[in-house]
Amino acid sequence: MRSTKQKGRLLENYVADQIRDKGIDVRARAEMSSGAGNREKGDIWTSMMILGQNVGIECKNQNTLKIQEWWRQTKKLEKLSREPVLIFHIEHEPFGETKALIYLDTLLELVKENMQLKEKLNEK
Numbered sequence: 384m385r386s387t388k389q390k391g392r393l394l395e396n397y398v399a400d401q402i403r404d405k406g407i408d409v410r411a412r413a414e415m416s417s418g419a420g421n422r423e424k425g426d427i428w429t430s431m432m433i434l435g436q437n438v439g440i441e442c443k444n445q446n447t448l449k450i451q452e453w454w455r456q457t458k459k460l461e462k463l464s465r466e467p468v469l470i471f472h473i474e475h476e477p478f479g480e481t482k483a484l485i486y487l488d489t490l491l492e493l494v495k496e497n498m499q500l501k502e503k504l505n506e507k
Contacts, residue, residue: 390474394444395426397478398470407431425460433485434492439465444472454484 395413402411411429427440439460443453448471457469469484 390444391426391442394442394470394472394478394481397472397481398440398442399427399429402427402429402431424463425465433466433468433489434496436464436466438468439463440468440470442470442472444474446474448473450484457484 392413399411399413402408408429408431411427411431414424414426414428425439426442429438429440431438439457441453441457441460443449450469450471453469453471454467457467460467466489467485470481471484472478472481
């Protein structure tokens with residue numbers, strides 16, 4: 384059985400790999416000292432933006448869902464002017480089934496922005 388730290392690192396590396404592989408941020412990486420010290424910070428270092436705001440990503444790789452607890456921790460990233468994103472993976476599921484939790488308003492604004500961009504492209 385892997386330690387909690389090892390399980391977390393697997394997911395963090397997977398998420399950073401996905402961000403890089405999709406061409407969003409070629410320098411994305413797992414934050415080696417996340418949770419250490421007094422300063423709250425996310426698990427992934429990235430310049431990725433959502434709606435003009437830098438993203439703060441918290442990763443959880445666990446057997447038992449603790450969404451409320453995890454979201455409270457993730458929301459602390461807002462104090463650093465980050466758009467909070469909780470990424471969670473249920474152990475023993477394929478990494479391709481990893482989930483993300485964001486605010487509903489953020490999701491709807493992303494969809495709206497995507498629709499507007501498609502409309503602009505179709506006008507040309």
